[in-house]
Amino acid sequence: MGGPSPADVRARLLPWYDANRRDLPWRRTRNPYRILVAEYLLQRTRIKSGTPYYERFLKRFPTIRDLAAGPLDDVLAVWEGLGFYGRARNLHAAARVIVEEHRGRIPQSYDALTSLPGIGPYTAGAVASIAFGIRVPAVDGNVTRVIARVFRIREDVTTGTVRRRIAEIAARLVSEDRPGAFNQAMMELGATVCTPLAPACPKCPLERLCLARAAGEERDLPVSSRSRSAPVVPVVFGLVTADERVLVVRRPRGRLLGGLWALPGGERSGRSEKEDLKGSIRSQTGVEVRVGPRWTHVDRTFSHLKWSGSIYRCSPIRRPQETDSVRWIPREEVMRLPLVPFHRDAIKALAGIESFESTR
């Protein structure tokens, strides 16, 4: 493997973790369901933002059977505002598989975990090691960075070959008797000490073993070809209202904010904003609209792109027909659906104006 020995890494890292680990709600439990929920929830979410959702989620769905029996809309409603809604759909689907095929018990093997919806090698490794004490690695972005630095890996960590090499190193490093604690220690080190832009090497338990530190390259690693600048995508949405009702559509699965209810519209196709909007509302709902004044600007950043554009007030020329993915419903009811958060704000702002039907 080259670089420091697994025994040396463990001997320094585990005592550091025991003394410095943050007290987080999912670290106070060995309940596999709670650990599973935390791991889905923390995929691509910071701990600070994820913690209140974790608590709210378990309050609403205290057991895997409660989750499996709950409607998807309730799951999405608890998740609303956290982003990456595919995780919520996958967690809900996984709960149903666990109840139907595993008698409500979270599978206790790495391979069975990876067969559940939305569970890749990282999540399977985390749940298997933390909940069941199985000796497997859990390699996320933090662990990749720590390994790339400690072992001074100077190749692009986004390539398949280097990812495999890092996974192999991680597998050898994992402690035999405390695999869950070891994996969490690596993540904790990456999150709190070996951070992307300003690694605090003098405070690091691995400083004397770290090859990047010895070479003065800690800030140059890891090397990643992935661009950091997110493209700006122009969007336009319609706040279509009449008779105290609002037109909403279910965003398609597999797309950004998939599964949430939203105002009709979306990515522009290159004509004027108003023409694009009329076209998207027509294709998504079959409704022809009159486009009124701009209601608000859209400026939202996601992990891989930014949405920039407008929301317009609109009125329907004919009463919309409802389908599974199109609803024309009273304003109070729309607020109970799991909604795209900034669309919820746009609908809420209607309450502040005198005439709800100002575009008619």
Ligand code: SF4
């Ligand atoms: S010594 Fe510095 S670069 Fe190396 S693992 Fe520790 S914090 Fe990261």
